[in-house]
Amino acid sequence: MDQAAAVLLFVPFIVGTVLVFAVVIRRLLGVRVGWMRTLLAAVLALLTTAPILAGLAPDDPATMSGGEAFLLAATSVVVAALLAMAALVILEVLLPTGSLPGPVEMWRGTRRRxxxxxxxxxxxxxxxxxxLGRFLRGRPGSGPSSAAARRRLARSLRAALDEAGVTFVKLGQLLSTRGELLPAEFVEELTALQDQAAPVPWDDVAGVLAAELGRPVEEAFAEIxxxxxxxxxxxxxxxxxxxxxxxxVVKVQRPGIxxxxxxxxxxxLxxxxxxxxxxxxxxxxxxxxxxxGFAEALREELDFTIERDNxxxxxxxxxxxxxxxxxxxxPYVSLSSERVLVMDRLPGTPLGAAEPxxxxxxxxxxxxxxxxxxxxxxxxxxxxxTFHVDLHPGNLLVADDGALGMLDLGSVGRLDxxxxxxxxxxxxxxxRGDxxxxxxxxxxxxxxxxxxxxxxxxxxxxxLIVRYATPGSTAGVAAVGAMLRTFTSHGLGVPAPVAAVFRAFATLEGTLGLLRPGFDLVERARVAGARRIAEALAPERLRGTVEDELAALLPMLRGLPRRIDRIGEAVEHGRLRLNxxxxxxxxxxxxxxxxLHRALLTIxxxxxxxxxxxxxxxxxxxRISTGVALFPLLGYGLLIVAVVLVLxxxxxIFRRD
Known part of the structure; x- marks a missing residue:
């Protein structure tokens, strides 16, 4: 019974001592350190206190007075805490807090890995x-030097992306619109990638519909x-x-996609x-x-509420x-969710089959x-x-009277x-040719x-203007590719929204060519742009434009005299300062x-x-023990620290990135 009571008292004492060590160590360091490693440092301090005390105590402890024993015990505790703090700092250098996941995250991460x-x-x-393995080695080497070799490589890339599945197929479709990044042979091959798949069985589709709608499919639709x-x-x-x-029409996301x-x-990534x-x-x-950018666009495409809002x-x-x-x-908002989108059924035939x-x-x-x-x-x-970035013939319906219907707005471009x-x-x-x-x-x-x-x-x-934008030019969307190559040659980067504009026009040219063979996209866009500028400068619209500009400038103009007066007053009284x-x-x-960090490490x-x-x-x-003395131990420890910091x-200094 006495032993059980002693154990019951000893365990809380040990736990309390460890917690006190942990709190003191965190306070002395003054830096937020993970509690797990702080507790480990506190346990180390507790375990090393007794050996340090034994090493510092004289051979005959009975010769010490009560005050000397207290000072010796306090010194041992301080030295143990300092050793624990040093160990904690070294651990932070080697493995900073947050670099190692917790147990739950480690288990989940293992499954993901x-x-x-x-x-x-x-x-x-x-x-x-x-x-294609040779292109992942990172060593410089000569690429394909002829058009035929580039064509073979592009064909291999297209086949690999097609076999890899949905994400890589869509990546290839995106790359096919980036003529400034890839040679023409790659763009042409990747354009042939088709986002098609075998249909999902109806039972799986019905399960998704019932889960998203919150009721049986027969209650939501009279017929499907x-x-x-x-x-x-x-x-x-x-x-x-x-x-x-x-x-x-009901658009249903594939289960598990x-x-x-x-x-x-x-x-x-x-x-x-x-x-x-x-x-x-x-x-x-x-x-x-x-x-x-591709990941963000694809995640938007998976969320049908975004397409609903678009x-x-x-x-x-x-x-x-x-x-x-x-x-x-x-769209029908009440019937739509992240995985289901219900919208009007537009009359018409897909443009690819609408030639008759x-x-x-x-x-x-x-x-x-x-x-x-x-x-x-x-x-x-x-x-x-807000504009449609992928208006290919499959996303355009043609009605009997020539009216057009745009489909698939899961990913749109947005411009400020x-x-x-x-x-x-x-x-x-x-x-203007300017x-x-x-x-x-x-x-x-x-x-x-x-x-x-x-x-x-x-x-x-x-x-470029002389070659592609003069009347009679038939270069078409080749002007877009030439402009993008000009960007690259001058070190200019194309932001994603602007690249989406070029992508939209590159796709639109083929669509317009099916609507009206021989339609000159560049010339019509040039004429349309000039017409819009002329309309903006027309007298009836120019007045409204001037009024809008003045309304925007009016608050600044009202505050200008007061600010000038304040500046003049500050100059007059010598209070003008420049920060x-x-x-x-x-x-x-x-x-x-x-x-500064390098200088401090050196010092x-x-x-x-x-x-x-x-x-x-x-x-x-x-002496800490029979064979270990304190000064050599500390000296060699500090020597190791000095060598590590200097290295x-x-x-x-000598590293070359």
Whole structure:
């Protein structure tokens, strides 16, 4: 009973002592450190207190007075705490807090790593099977030197992406629109990638519908076709009727596709980071930035509420210009969710199969339909700031009277007012043949380094205008590719929203060519842009524009006299001061912080080295045990610290990134 009572008292004493050590260590360090490693340091302090006390105590403890014993015990506790703090600092250097996950995160992470490893092995086998493994080694080498070799490589890449699944198919489709990044052979091959898949069995589709709608499918729809109208890798579409007889289409996400896409996106982002770190072409390609933009767009496509909102926004924009004859299906908000989208069923035939219908309308009507579609796209880009980025023939319906219906707004482009204004200025400058104004508009659209040869850029843009924007030119969307290559050659980066505009026009050219063979996209866009500028400068609209500008300037103009008076008063009384914020730029702060850290490491390392030499030359000092003395132990410890710190400084100095 006495032993049990002793144990019951001893355990809380030990736990309390460890907690006191942990609190003291955290307070003395003054830095937030993880509680788990703090408790481990406290346990170390508790375990080392007794050996330190035994080493410092004389051979006959009975000769000590009570005060001496108390001081000796206090010294032992302080030394043990210092050793625990040193161990904690070393652990923070080697494994900073947060670098190791907790038990739950470690278990989940292990499961993710196993699944990722299986998927990695599958992707590696696909890459090797199609002869692409050599491009992941990171060593410089000569690429394909002829058009035929590039074609073979592009064909292998397309086959590998197609075999890898939905995420990589969509990545290939995105790359096919980036003519500034890939040679023409790759763009042509990747354009052939089709996002198609085998239909999901009806029972699985019905399960998704019932879970998302919260009721049986028969209650939500009077009739629904079990055979899909179309089946893609992300979703499939079924024709249906509401209880009141309204014809609708139901877009249902494939079960489990979100998990597959997230797993592949995780792998893709890791691969992009590896390629950018280890390969020169990955860095010039901007692999990590491109992968992040692609992941964001694909996640938006998986959330059907975003497409629902896009449909509502686009429908409001289309209602402002009903004469264009372009519309989008209206969504049914109460029946839509993240995985189900119910919308109006627009009449018409997909453009790819609508040639007989268009032939009956005649060339003049077809030309007007194509022009209206181009004007609608310009309205979306220049006026509303929300536009369809992938208007390929499969996403356009043609009604019997020539009216057009736009489908699949899961991923749209969005432009702020400044970007829309710069695009309008670019179109106006191209229409006038003004290369100086066009280059200025381009510089406001793209990301550019501090030093840009503007004169050379003006010459390049002037050549592009003469070659592609003069009347009678039939280059078409090749002008877009030439402009993007001009960006790359001058070190200009294309932001994702601006790249989406070029992608939209690149896709639109083929669509307009089916609506009206021979339709000149560049010339019509130039004329339409000039017409819009002329309309904006018309007397009836110019007055409104001037009034809007004055309304924006009025608050500033009202406050200007008061501010001038304050400045004059400050000058008169000698109170005018100029404040300059040093190191306001983050890069400057990082540079100075890095230099200070290196200087401090050098000083601390040198100090530790000097202290180590003094201790090693001062004899043995008190003995911790029979064979271990205190001064040599501390001296060698400080010598190790000095060597480590000096080596850390040297490796930073001599390293070449």
């Amino acid at each position: 196993v699944a990722r490893a299986c998927r990695y092995s599958t992707i590696v086998r696909i890459v090797l099977r199609h002869g 076709d079990r055979e899909p109208m179309a089946a893609a890798s992300v979703a499939q579409v079924h024709a249906a009727r509401l209880p009141d007889g309204t014809p609708v 979100a998990v597959i896409v997230e797993r592949d996106l995780d792998i893709l 890791r691969l992009a980071g590896t390629l950018e770190d280890r390969t020169s072409w990955g860095r010039s390609f901007g692999a990590r930035r491109l992968a992040l 449909l509502q926004t686009m429908a409001a924009a289309m209602d402002a210009t009903p004469d264009r004859g372009v519309r989008v299906p209206a 219908k268009l032939a009956r309308l005649g060339d003049e009507r077809r030309d007007a339909i194509a022009a209206n579609l181009l004007d609608s796209m310009l309205d979306q880009i220049l006026v509303h700031g 007012a400044v970007t829309r204004s710069a695009i309008g200025q670019l179109l106006a400058a191209v229409g 290369s100086v104004a066009a280059s200025d508009a381009l510089l406001s659209l793209v990301d550019h380094p501090e030093a840009v040869d503007e004169r050379e850029l003006q010459r390049a843009v002037g050549l 300059v914020r040093l190191f306001a730029d983050e890069q400057d702060r990082l540079l100075v912080t890095g230099l 601390i390392g040198a100090t530790c080295g000097v202290m180590a030499v003094l201790l090693l030359g001062s004899g043995n000092g008190p 850390r400084v040297l490796v930073v």
